[in-house]
Amino acid sequence: MVFCGRPSKGCSHCRTRRIKCDQVKPACSQCLRAEKVCPGYRDQIELLFRDENATVLRKAWGPKPRHEGQKNKKTSTKSKAAELVHSPVPEHVNFNFLSLAWDPSISPQNLSTPADDEGIKFFFTHYVSVVSTNSAGQVILTSSPLWDAVSSNTSFYNAVSSVGFAGLSNVTKDQGHMIVARKKYAVALDEIKALLKSAPKQHLDGAFKSVLTLAVFEVVNGTPGASNSWGVHVEGAAALLRMMNPKANSMLGMRVQTQIYFSLLVKAISSAELISESMEHWAERFYSHLPSTDAPAASLIGMASKFVRLYANAKHYRIDIAGIIRQVLSLEQKLSDWEENLPQDWSFSIYRFRKEPNDAEECFHEYRDLWTARIWSNYRWARIQVNELFLIYSNGVGNFGCFHNEGGVLRRRSLATISRLSEDICISLASQLQQHQVEDAKVRKIPPLSGVFLNLYPMFVAGAAIGTPESSFEWSLKMLTEVGNNMGIHQALTMIGEVRRYREQWQSMMRCEGETGEKWCGEKRTIGQDGGSVSFHGSSTIIGVQIAE
Numbered sequence: 041m042v043f044c045g046r047p048s049k050g051c052s053h054c055r056t057r058r059i060k061c062d063q064v065k066p067a068c069s070q071c072l073r074a075e076k077v078c079p080g081y082r083d084q085i086e087l088l089f090r091d092e093n094a095t096v097l098r099k100a101w102g103p104k105p106r107h108e109g110q111k112n113k114k115t116s117t118k119s120k121a122a123e124l125v126h127s128p129v130p131e132h133v134n135f136n137f138l139s140l141a142w143d144p145s146i147s148p149q150n151l152s153t154p155a156d157d158e159g160i161k162f163f164f165t166h167y168v169s170v171v172s173t174n175s176a177g178q179v180i181l182t183s184s185p186l187w188d189a190v191s192s193n194t195s196f197y198n199a200v201s202s203v204g205f206a207g208l209s210n211v212t213k214d215q216g217h218m219i220v221a222r223k224k225y226a227v228a229l230d231e232i233k234a235l236l237k238s239a240p241k242q243h244l245d246g247a248f249k250s251v252l253t254l255a256v257f258e259v260v261n262g263t264p265g266a267s268n269s270w271g272v273h274v275e276g277a278a279a280l281l282r283m284m285n286p287k288a289n290s291m292l293g294m295r296v297q298t299q300i301y302f303s304l305l306v307k308a309i310s311s312a313e314l315i316s317e318s319m320e321h322w323a324e325r326f327y328s329h330l331p332s333t334d335a336p337a338a339s340l341i342g343m344a345s346k347f348v349r350l351y352a353n354a355k356h357y358r359i360d361i362a363g364i365i366r367q368v369l370s371l372e373q374k375l376s377d378w379e380e381n382l383p384q385d386w387s388f389s390i391y392r393f394r395k396e397p398n399d400a401e402e403c404f405h406e407y408r409d410l411w412t413a414r415i416w417s418n419y420r421w422a423r424i425q426v427n428e429l430f431l432i433y434s435n436g437v438g439n440f441g442c443f444h445n446e447g448g449v450l451r452r453r454s455l456a457t458i459s460r461l462s463e464d465i466c467i468s469l470a471s472q473l474q475q476h477q478v479e480d481a482k483v484r485k486i487p488p489l490s491g492v493f494l495n496l497y498p499m500f501v502a503g504a505a506i507g508t509p510e511s512s513f514e515w516s517l518k519m520l521t522e523v524g525n526n527m528g529i530h531q532a533l534t535m536i537g538e539v540r541r542y543r544e545q546w547q548s549m550m551r552c553e554g555e556t557g558e559k560w561c562g563e564k565r566t567i568g569q570d571g572g573s574v575s576f577h578g579s580s581t582i583i584g585v586q587i588a589e
Contacts, residue, residue, distance in 0.1 A: 052079050159204030159221065160190065160197075166207060166527045167256070169410075193246045195231035198224045199253035206260045207528030218261075225257055244284050251277045252300075259496070262530025270531075271307035278304060282322050295411050297326045298337050299494060302418045306497050308348045309425070312355040315348055336382055337415050343374055344422045351429060361433050368430040369450070372457075375423045386412060390467075404471040405464075413472055414494070420461040420468075421501040427454040428506050435549070455507035462512040465502040469495060469519070496523070500535050504542035513543055 050061025054070050061068050067078035165179045168186055181187055190197050205221035208214070228250055235247045255273035278300055301323050308315050323345070327338035350371070354364050385408050392403045407413040431454055472495070502508060503516025516539055524533035 049081055051081055157201050157204070158208060158217075159201035159206075159224070161204065162208040162211075162528070163200050163204030167203065189246075189249065193250075195228050195235060195250040196246055196253065198228035198231065199250040199257070202228060203253060203257045203260055206257055210260065210262075210524075210528035210530050211526070221257070221261075225254065228254060244280055248277055248280045248284075251280060255303075259531045260529050262532075262534050268311075271304075271311070274300065274303045274307060278319060278322065282318070294326060294330050295334065298330075298334075298341065299411075299414065301327075301341055302344070303494055305344050305348050305422075306494070309351060312352050314352045315345060320345065333383075333385070334411075336378065336386060340378060340415065340419055340422070343371060343378065344418065347371060347422060347426055347429075351425075354429070354433070364433050365430060368426055368433070372423070372426050372430065372454075375419070375426060378419070388413075388416070388468075403467055405468045406471065407468075410472065413468055417465060417468060417495070417498045420465050421498045424458050424461050424501055424505045427458050430454050431506050458505050458507040459509050459512075462502040462505055462508040465498045466512050466515045469499060469502075470515075496520075496529075496532055496535065499523075499532075500539060503539040506546040508543075513539070 050063060051068055051071065053074075053076055054061035054068060057070075059070060061070060061081075063081055071078035160181065161179070164181050164184060164186075168179075168184050190200050202221045202224035205217045205224065209217035209221060232247050232250050236244070239247070251273055255270050255277065258270035258273060281297060281300065301319075304315060304319060307313075323341060327341055330338050350364070350367055353359055389406045390403055391406065394402065405413070407416065431451060434451060499516055499519055503513045503520075517536055520532040520536050520539070523529050524531075524536070
C-alpha cells in the first residue's frame with residue numbers, strides 16, 4: 041500500500057470520457073446533461089493509498105540468480121510460487137528466523153513485545169534523541185518520551201520496528217533482519233490503511249507519525265529508488281495533514297509542519313519538479329499561523345519555494361539566461377537580508393575550545409533550540425544552491441553579458457558565501473550530533489524522535505557544492521561514512537559517491553577555464569577566524585527532523 045499522489049476524484053463516467061467532473065452532489069452536471077445516473081465519487085482516503093504489500097514482500101528476497109530466472113521461464117505459475125518459497129538463502133541467515141518472518145499466520149507484532157524487539161532497541165539506541173541510559177551505557181527504552189506512543193499504537197510500533205530492523209540489517213549484514221523489516225513495513229501499511237478508513241479526521245495523528253516513520257525506513261533502506269519512495273511517503277504525510285481539521289493540525293505543531301514542507305522542497309529539488317499549487321496553498325495557510333517568535337521560518341519557506349520554482353523552470357524550459365541571473369541575484373539579496381535582519385533570539389553563539397593544548401581548535405554553535413538550528417540549516421543549503429545556480433548560468437555567458445565587469449566580483453562573492461555557509465553547516469550539524477538526557481531535553485525542548493533524512497541533505501550540500509573548502513568536503517565524507525556504517529543508514533553511503541562526483545565535476549570546470557580554486561574562492565580559508573586550523577566536533581548520533589513534539 042503506497043501513497044498514490046493526486047488522482048482524479050471524479051465519477052467513473054467522466055473519467056472514462058476523459059472530461060472534467062465538477063463533483064456536484066448528489067450528481068455531477070455532466071451526467072445530468074447526458075441523462076445518466078451518476079455513480080458517485082471515489083473515496084479520498086482510498087485514493088491516497090493502494091495495497092502493494094505483495095510487491096513489498098517480494099522485494100525482501102532481492103533479485104534472483106540468473107540461472108534460476110531462466111529456469112522459471114519453463115515452469116508453470118504454480119511451480120514459480122513454490123520456487124520462490126524454497127529458493128536458496130545465504131548461509132549466514134538464520135532459517136528459523138526466516139520461517140517466522142514469512143509465516144502468514146504470525147503477525148510481526150506477535151514475534152516479540154516492544155521491550156524485547158531487536159528492531160525497537162536498535163531504533164531507540166540510534167535514532168531517538170531523548171533517552172536515558174543505565175550504568176552499562178544501554179538505552180532505557182521506557183525513559184524516552186516516545187515510548188508510550190510506540191507501545192500503545194500498533195501501526196507506529198511496526199513502523200518503528202521496521203526502521204530499526206532495517207538499520208540493524210545494514211550494520212550486521214544479516215539479511216534475515218531485513219526480511220523482518222519489510223514484513224513489518226507491510227503490516228504497518230495495512231494498519232495505516234485500516235486506520236484511515238475508520239478513524240475520524242481529527243484522530244489521524246497516529247497515521248501521520250507512522251507514515252513519516254516509513255519515510256525514514258526508505259532512507260535507512262537506501263535501495264535504488266528509495267529516494268523516490270521517501271518523497272512519496274513525505275507527500276502522503278502532507279496529504280494527511282491537509283485532511284485533518286485545524287485543531288488537529290495545531291496539536292501536531294506548526295514547527296513539525298515547517299519541517300515537512302522543507303522535506304517537500306528537498307524532494308522537488310532532487311527531481312527538478314515544481315511544488316504543487318495545493319501544497320503551496322497549504323504552506324501559506326499553516327505558516328500564516330506561526331507565532332511571531334517563529335515568523336522568520338515563514339519568510340524563508342517563501343524564498344526557498346521561489347528558488348525551487350526557478351530551478352525547475354531553468355531545468356525544463358528555455359528561459360533567458362540573463363533573466364535567470366537577475367532573478368537569482370535578487371533572491372540572493374533577499375536571503376542575505378533575511379540573515380542580517382533576524383531577531384536577536386535567532387542568533388547563535390560560537391564556542392571555540394581545545395581538548396588538549398596542542399590539539400587543533402574545535403568549535404560548535406549554540407542556538408535557542410534545536411528547531412531553530414534546523415531552520416538555519418535549511419537556510420544555509422538553500423542559499424548555497426541559489427549561489428550555485430548563479431555560478432552555473434553566469435559561467436555559461438562569459439562575462440555575464442549585461443553585467444560586464446561586475447561578473448568576476450559577483451562570482452567571487454558567491455564562492456565566498458558558499459564556502460562560509462558550507463563550513464557553518466558542518467559546525468552546526470556537529471553541534472547537534474548527540475543524544476540528550478530526559479531532564480535536559482525538557483528544558484531545551486528537544487523533540488523525542490530524530491529525522492535523519494533532513495540532516496543528510498545539508499550534509500550532502502556542504503560537501504558537494506561548488507567552491508566548498510576541502511575541510512567541508514572531508515567532513516561531509518567522514519560523517520556520511522559514519523552514519524552509513526555505524527547507524528545503518530544506507531542512503532548516506534549512496535550519497536558519498538555523489539558528493540565525490542559533483543566535486544570532481546566543478547573542479548574539472550575550473551581547470552577547463554584555466555582558473556584555480558584559489559582564484560575562484562579568493563584566499564584559501566580555514567574555519568577559525570584567527571587563521572588557525574579547525575576541526576569539526578561531533579558524535580555518532582544524528583538528530584534530524586522531528587516527527588512529533
